[in-house]
Amino acid sequence: MGKYYQPEIETASVEQIKSWQNEKLVKQIKHVWDNVPYYRNKMEEKGITPDDIKSIDDLHKLPFLTKDDLREAYPYGLLGTDLKNCVRIQSTSGTTGKRVVAFYTQEDVEIWEECCARAIMAVGGTNEDVCQVAYGYGLFTGGPGLNGGSHKVGCLTLPMSSGNTERQLQFMTDLGATILCCTPSYAAYLAESIHERGLRDQIKLRAGIFGAEAWSENMRRDIEKSLGIKAYDIYGLTEISGPGVSFECEAQTGMHINEDHFIAEIIDPDTGEVLPEGSKGELVFTCIDKEAFPLLRYRTRDICVLTRNKCSCGRTFIKMTKPMGRSDDMLIIRGVNVFPSQIETVLLQQGYQANYQIVVDRVNNTDTFEVLVEMTPDLFSDNLGKITEMEKELVLALKAMLGIQAKVKLVAPKSIARSEGKAVRVIDKRKI
Numbered sequence: 511m512g513k514y515y516q517p518e519i520e521t522a523s524v525e526q527i528k529s530w531q532n533e534k535l536v537k538q539i540k541h542v543w544d545n546v547p548y549y550r551n552k553m554e555e556k557g558i559t560p561d562d563i564k565s566i567d568d569l570h571k572l573p574f575l576t577k578d579d580l581r582e583a584y585p586y587g588l589l590g591t592d593l594k595n596c597v598r599i600q601s602t603s604g605t606t607g608k609r610v611v612a613f614y615t616q617e618d619v620e621i622w623e624e625c626c627a628r629a630i631m632a633v634g635g636t637n638e639d640v641c642q643v644a645y646g647y648g649l650f651t652g653g654p655g656l657n658g659g660s661h662k663v664g665c666l667t668l669p670m671s672s673g674n675t676e677r678q679l680q681f682m683t684d685l686g687a688t689i690l691c692c693t694p695s696y697a698a699y700l701a702e703s704i705h706e707r708g709l710r711d712q713i714k715l716r717a718g719i720f721g722a723e724a725w726s727e728n729m730r731r732d733i734e735k736s737l738g739i740k741a742y743d744i745y746g747l748t749e750i751s752g753p754g755v756s757f758e759c760e761a762q763t764g765m766h767i768n769e770d771h772f773i774a775e776i777i778d779p780d781t782g783e784v785l786p787e788g789s790k791g792e793l794v795f796t797c798i799d800k801e802a803f804p805l806l807r808y809r810t811r812d813i814c815v816l817t818r819n820k821c822s823c824g825r826t827f828i829k830m831t832k833p834m835g836r837s838d839d840m841l842i843i844r845g846v847n848v849f850p851s852q853i854e855t856v857l858l859q860q861g862y863q864a865n866y867q868i869v870v871d872r873v874n875n876t877d878t879f880e881v882l883v884e885m886t887p888d889l890f891s892d893n894l895g896k897i898t899e900m901e902k903e904l905v906l907a908l909k910a911m912l913g914i915q916a917k918v919k920l921v922a923p924k925s926i927a928r929s930e931g932k933a934v935r936v937i938d939k940r941k942i
């Protein structure tokens with residue numbers, strides 16, 4: 511059983527990795543300078559040209575990119591190649607209705623799928639495995655990414671997408687799925703459903719590849735125990751490709767970053783200063799071989815720590831800890847990115863004011879999501895039927911914006927506590 515998808519790369523010496531990075535970075539800067547006027551302008555504003563970037567030691571000279579840049583350049587402003595060379599988009603919901611749209615050439619898709627193949631082989635995946643992909647398919651990157659990786663490894667791939675638990679369990683038992691890919695909350699829900707139905711003896715799962723949202727070591731142990739599997743973390747973001755930017759190995763002590771494609775830095779989120787290895791800060795990625803969507807120094811807003819210790823799995827790629835939080839106000843609820851501003855937009859569109867509170871909790875390993883909304887005096891009603899009707903309308907409008915179901919509770923005008931400083935919009939009771 512081979513445990514690496516590309517052993518010569520995954521176990522290369524650190525000098526070799528740095529030398530690949532130097533070479534690819536210099537080429538990538540030229541590619542971006544020549545093809546992405548938006549980024550070229552940013553470089554010119556900083557007074558630098560491609561000649562200033564000779565190796566990764568010069569990376570800090572480059573300007574950062576943020577989600578605001580993506581919004582400003584939407585949809586085509588950061589494209590690094592002709593649209594006719596692009597074969598795919600993926601997307602996440604973005605703030606105030608504007609989505610993040612990432613583009614891929616065929617080569618970009620190949621590399622992304624290779625990264626996912628590495629993640630599957632790192633959990634012991636081979637062509638004898640049956641890989642059940644229960645991440646969402648479609649615009650979300652989870653399903654398509656792991657699906658492609660599973661094909662590359664040669665697993666029998668079950669492209670289930672998320673939801674429809676009865677069908678998930680039927681295929682899992684009938685076809686003997688051995689690897690499960692989904693969000694940790696969905697894995698926990700599936701585990702619970704398996705026990706409720708007395709199916710524990712009929713499943714053959716041995717590994718899970720769970721990511722797209724924060725989950726704790728406790729949750730890992732719960733899932734491992736209840737399904738009798740080893741549960742591994744996987745990380746990624748749409749802007750940088752999707753799942754597989756980094757992945758966990760048998761050591762289960764952090765995720766190896768695919769450094770032959772992405773250079774990682776940790777910065778101080780307030781000053782932008784690059785911090786030394788081992789410091790906690792915001793993760794920044796530079797894509798060094800993407801053609802269609804070549805983001806440089808993209809600020810992920812995820813807070814974590816990078817360390818390069820010798821790993822028992824033999825991989826030499828640097829490791830990142832699980833994200834420990836965010837440097838912006840984005841929430842991840844049931845694997846879906848949610849910004850308070852999106853909720854505000856919906857409320858204003860529906861004639862409410864921006865007096866609301868989001869309450870998130872995790873009950874039985876599943877996220878609960880409630881939005882309390884103040885009625886305005888003219889919308890105020892003591893007719894219970896009318897209120898239920900208005901709540902239902904808001905549930906639908908929020909679902910259309912966010913893609914997930916919230917519980918909505920309308921409350922009397924002025925009943926949400928006013929704050930003297932920043933409004934307390936979010937009450938996150940999850941202990942992760």
Ligand code: DLL
Pocket residue numbers: 602645651652653720721722723724725743744745746747748749752753754810812832833842847
């Ligand atoms: O969540 C890609 C993905 C799909 C990763 C399937 C893993 C598995 P986005 O929807 O763009 O992409 O959300 C990206 O999700 O910036 C993190 O804040 C968070 N995130 C992703 N993976 C993890 C993880 C996908 N393993 C945002 N642990 C990122 C904690 C994660 N947070």
